[in-house]
Amino acid sequence: MNAKGYVHKYGDNVDTDVIIPARYLNTSDHRELAVHCMEDLDRDFVKKVKKGDILVGGENFGCGSSREHAPIAIKASGVSCVIAKSFARIFYRNAINIGLPILECEKAGENICNGDEVAVDFDSGEITDLTKNEKYTALPFPDFIRNIIDKGGLLKSIEKTKEK
Amino acid sequence: MGMTMTQKILASKAGLDSVKAGQLIKARLDMVLANDITAPVSINEFEKAGFDSVFDKNRISLVMDHFAPNKDIKAAQQCKQCRTFAKKFDIENFYDVGEMGIEHALLPEKGLVAPGEAVIGADSHTCTYGALNAFSTGVGSTDLAAGIKTGQAWFKVPSAVKFDLRSNLSEGVGGKDVILHIIGKIGVDGALYKSMEFMGEGLSSLSMDDRFTIANMAIEAGAKNGIFKFDDLTRSYTEEHIKNASGGFGERKWISYDPDPDAIYEETHIIDLSDIRPTVAFPSLPQNAVTVDEIESLGSCGKIFGITADKKGRIRLDQVVIGSCTNGRLSDMAAAAGILKGTHIAKDVRVIIIPATQKIYRECISRGYMETFIDAGCVVSTPTCGPCLGGHMGILAQGERCLATTNRNFVGRMGHPDSEIFLSGPQVAAASAICGYIKTPEGEQK
Numbered sequence: 001m002n003a004k005g006y007v008h009k010y011g012d013n014v015d016t017d018v019i020i021p022a023r024y025l026n027t028s029d030h031r032e033l034a035v036h037c038m039e040d041l042d043r044d045f046v047k048k049v050k051k052g053d054i055l056v057g058g059e060n061f062g063c064g065s066s067r068e069h070a071p072i073a074i075k076a077s078g079v080s081c082v083i084a085k086s087f088a089r090i091f092y093r094n095a096i097n098i099g100l101p102i103l104e105c106e107k108a109g110e111n112i113c114n115g116d117e118v119a120v121d122f123d124s125g126e127i128t129d130l131t132k133n134e135k136y137t138a139l140p141f142p143d144f145i146r147n148i149i150d151k152g153g154l155l156k157s158i159e160k161t162k163e164k
Numbered sequence: 165m166g167m168t169m170t171q172k173i174l175a176s177k178a179g180l181d182s183v184k185a186g187q188l189i190k191a192r193l194d195m196v197l198a199n200d201i202t203a204p205v206s207i208n209e210f211e212k213a214g215f216d217s218v219f220d221k222n223r224i225s226l227v228m229d230h231f232a233p234n235k236d237i238k239a240a241q242q243c244k245q246c247r248t249f250a251k252k253f254d255i256e257n258f259y260d261v262g263e264m265g266i267e268h269a270l271l272p273e274k275g276l277v278a279p280g281e282a283v284i285g286a287d288s289h290t291c292t293y294g295a296l297n298a299f300s301t302g303v304g305s306t307d308l309a310a311g312i313k314t315g316q317a318w319f320k321v322p323s324a325v326k327f328d329l330r331s332n333l334s335e336g337v338g339g340k341d342v343i344l345h346i347i348g349k350i351g352v353d354g355a356l357y358k359s360m361e362f363m364g365e366g367l368s369s370l371s372m373d374d375r376f377t378i379a380n381m382a383i384e385a386g387a388k389n390g391i392f393k394f395d396d397l398t399r400s401y402t403e404e405h406i407k408n409a410s411g412g413f414g415e416r417k418w419i420s421y422d423p424d425p426d427a428i429y430e431e432t433h434i435i436d437l438s439d440i441r442p443t444v445a446f447p448s449l450p451q452n453a454v455t456v457d458e459i460e461s462l463g464s465c466g467k468i469f470g471i472t473a474d475k476k477g478r479i480r481l482d483q484v485v486i487g488s489c490t491n492g493r494l495s496d497m498a499a500a501a502g503i504l505k506g507t508h509i510a511k512d513v514r515v516i517i518i519p520a521t522q523k524i525y526r527e528c529i530s531r532g533y534m535e536t537f538i539d540a541g542c543v544v545s546t547p548t549c550g551p552c553l554g555g556h557m558g559i560l561a562q563g564e565r566c567l568a569t570t571n572r573n574f575v576g577r578m579g580h581p582d583s584e585i586f587l588s589g590p591q592v593a594a595a596s597a598i599c600g601y602i603k604t605p606e607g608e609q610k
Contacts, residue, residue: 013352013353013449015572015574015575017553017554017572017574017575017576017577018574018575018576018581021554021576022201022230022553022554022555022577023554023555023559025201025230025231025553025555026201026231026235026236026238026239026242027238027242028204028205028208028242039581040575040576040581041575059353060352060353060356060386063352063353063386064288064383064572064574065287065288065553065572066202066285066286066287066288066290066302066303066304067201067202067304068202068205068286068304068305068306069201069205071304072205086353086356088353088356088386089356089357089386089388090288090302090303090304090383093303093304093307094303094304094305094306094307097304097306097307098304098306142188142320144188144318153306154306154307154310155209155210155212155213155306155309155310156213158213158310158313158314159213159214
């Protein structure tokens, strides 16, 4: 599986309140949530984002609330993957569970710039900044998590395990 | 090799003799929890997966606390969806308006969490129950749907940071000041993926409410969980509350866990409780900790964390909120009432007080706190998370400033993205409500 798109870059500690403000949590509809994605951090994000684009963040991306609405809003806005120096743990679990690819890579989080075109190979964890012609390698997923991803998410992995 | 408290509980719940940091395990759960904004996402996933049973109807809690009493039609639909699910599966611990309280104050009060138990909740502040020597952590809605179905969850066994508490808290200083001080020291990712384990002789000067407040905000340092060493206070609290649990749950056995003498802690922080002063977190991160003394010595137009004091050196407020899963318990209400009694709040400040559960609300009436609050010019709300997450009951307009006893001061958390949130304990909040600017409680000046 691969992704390729243009980068929207943000800083450290991007919290789930700015990813999807709580005032919109009165719905679980994916499309409605996507309309307000990143609203309190970057009001124009939803106008700028195109299918396949990539979010790049600094340390502790997705900190704060456990709301799964945050990765849902990002995924439903068309973003193909999130790259960050580090992720908050609940966001990390949620992204994997709902099938939003995320990659942890200190250097990529540091060097990739807003607007760069980036390609990602999820199998190898290789991140290529096509604009700058630079390559980075993300930390690989542990096998246990890889298994959840391969089976199509947590609940599907439970169903498939049960069938055996 | 020695294990931490968290590692011991996880080993026991995974049916293993021992575990070590980094190991992936599947653990049995004693309680799974969701609220009116996270449960609907879980229920959608649960139904999409075609599940038709729950693992144990007594071990699921659904609490309608965030946008309830319903703030709008969409919120009403979400509560209705939870209600229908609870009826369908005969969920014992479904708490609707009238019975509900803020979930992390409610579950311990109802005896639904005990030492040594493992709890997941689709709410990041689920880490609160670590105060009871339990392992509890926040997860998302899909993890929770899996928990409702299987009674299990996967975890990466966390490494740990030790907080060795020494000495005693000073008068007028509480659990909130301790945790804001700690987060100020280690940062909002200072314990990322780790357990924060609290122990030491200083524990004896912390009430259960102080411990709930401290464990509650472990997530604000990025921690997987916060957990306190078990002592006589934990025992008496547990014994008093567990017998109230419904569904035959009051009879259950529980076991406490101490850390092994050779448990591995990646870092140890010695915290002298007597050094801690009333503390406020400045916008827009809980790590922006400043003592009230520093605020009071700011001087004319002094600046700190990007906030400028006025000509008199004051940080003026538009609103004060006293409540939430962090500081909406009876001792918080008592602290606020003690300061507000016989006084009146400043003219240009709105003060919203929210007792966290119906039991606390009732106790506020019988102890006369309610009269104190109302006479002082405050408004008192039925239990709800409400303004803490910018839901309802006290949303901020552009440019407004609020001092709240809640847990997060992120951009836009309580309303307009250009509003500002300061966090403190109930003493500073009440004293500041009277003055209209951030201030040390009377008698606490140096």
